[in-house]
Amino acid sequence: MVILTIVLLALMLIAALWTVMTRGLIRAVLGLAATSIVLTILMFMLGASLAAVFELSVCAGLITVIFASTIAMTQPSSRSALMEKMRHRMRRYWYLPAIIVVVGAALAWLSIGASVSLPAPLSAVADVKKVLWDSRQTDLIGQIIVIFTGVFGVIVLFKERKT
Amino acid sequence: MEALAIFKDFWICIVLVAIAGIYCLVMTRNFIRVLIGLELMTKAVTLLIIVAGLASGRLALAQALAITLIVVEVVVVSVAAGIVLSVFRLNESLDIRKSRNLKG
Numbered sequence: 538m539v540i541l542t543i544v545l546l547a548l549m550l551i552a553a554l555w556t557v558m559t560r561g562l563i564r565a566v567l568g569l570a571a572t573s574i575v576l577t578i579l580m581f582m583l584g585a586s587l588a589a590v591f592e593l594s595v596c597a598g599l600i601t602v603i604f605a606s607t608i609a610m611t612q613p614s615s616r617s618a619l620m621e622k623m624r625h626r627m628r629r630y631w632y633l634p635a636i637i638v639v640v641g642a643a644l645a646w647l648s649i650g651a652s653v654s655l656p657a658p659l660s661a662v663a664d665v666k667k668v669l670w671d672s673r674q675t676d677l678i679g680q681i682i683v684i685f686t687g688v689f690g691v692i693v694l695f696k697e698r699k700t
Numbered sequence: 701m702e703a704l705a706i707f708k709d710f711w712i713c714i715v716l717v718a719i720a721g722i723y724c725l726v727m728t729r730n731f732i733r734v735l736i737g738l739e740l741m742t743k744a745v746t747l748l749i750i751v752a753g754l755a756s757g758r759l760a761l762a763q764a765l766a767i768t769l770i771v772v773e774v775v776v777v778s779v780a781a782g783i784v785l786s787v788f789r790l791n792e793s794l795d796i797r798k799s800r801n802l803k804g
Contacts, residue, residue: 539709546713549747553717553740557724565736572717576743580766584759585750588766592746595774600739603774607732607781611788629727636723637716644712663760673764680771687775694782 542582549575554637558630566604573597587665707755710747718744731784731794735777742773 549572556568573596580589669677717740724737746766753762784794791798 542709546710549743550713550716550720553720553743556736556740557720562730562732565733569736569739572740572743576747579747580750583750583754585753585763585766588746588750588763588770591767591770595770596739596743599774600777603777603781604732604735607784610785611732611794630723633720633723637719640719641712641716644715648708648712663758665760665763668760669764669767672761673768676764676768680768683772683775687778690779691782694779694786 538582542579545575545579545582549579550637554634557633562608563605566601566608569604570597570601573600587669707751710751714744714748714751717741717747729796731787731796731799734796735780735784738780739773739777742769745769 552568552572552575556565556572559565559568573592577589577593577597580586580592721737721740721742721744724740725734728734728737746769749762749766749769750759753759753765787799788794791801
């Protein structure tokens with residue numbers, strides 16, 4: 538179980554690195570979806586199944602579609618100019634693996650003797666549906682307001698201007 | 701004690717994914733990659749919320765918060781994608797350096 542968790546965490550990190558370092562935008566979006574899928578598996582393993590379903594359907598599905606359509610609608614005029622730009626951009630990203638390795642080693646070294654103080658665990662395990670619908674009702678109202686704000690924002694952005 | 705071990709297993713990976721997102725945000729010159737970096741950071745935070753909930757024995761509350769975070773995330777990405785499209789129509793480019801007309 539521990540080995541599987543570590544393998545999944547490593548996969549998530551590799552997918553994130555690929556997302557940042559890959560050349561094409563579509564590949565980067567696919568890397569982001571892969572990161573989401575690995576995160577979903579991790580959340581299922583931790584027992585957070587409801588949040589995992591949301592993550593899989595919304596983050597790996599809907600957001601990938603939004604990104605793909607945005608990329609399709611913003612294709613650059615000249616493909617050769619794009620390839621030339623891509624060739625030069627890799628120079629800026631070679632530092633990232635080195636930074637990840639150094640910071641990861643430093644954090645692993647720090648965490649050997651570190652102690653984190655956590656609150657005492659609750660005796661009764663609460664049901665997520667009960668918490669979501671009873672204790673966190675304000676959150677749900679907030680979510681509805683945020684969704685409406687998003688819808689109105691998109692409507693305002695794409696409104697045809699009268700000329 | 702077991703909860704603490706879970707937390708220690710995860711937090712290094714969470715920090716590293718967040719660093720990858722921040723690096724993408726800082727170094728990129730493309731609007732869409734800015735959004736991708738933001739998404740990566742959000743993924744790290746989602747995992748952190750779930751792991752913290754599990755470690756403190758409040759997984760149900762953590763799931764409720766993670767669901768709220770996911771909803772906010774998708775709305776932010778949709779509106780930001782709309783803004784990116786508008787900027788592209790205005791400038792014919794996704795390069796951040798060419799968006800000087802947004803200044804002020």
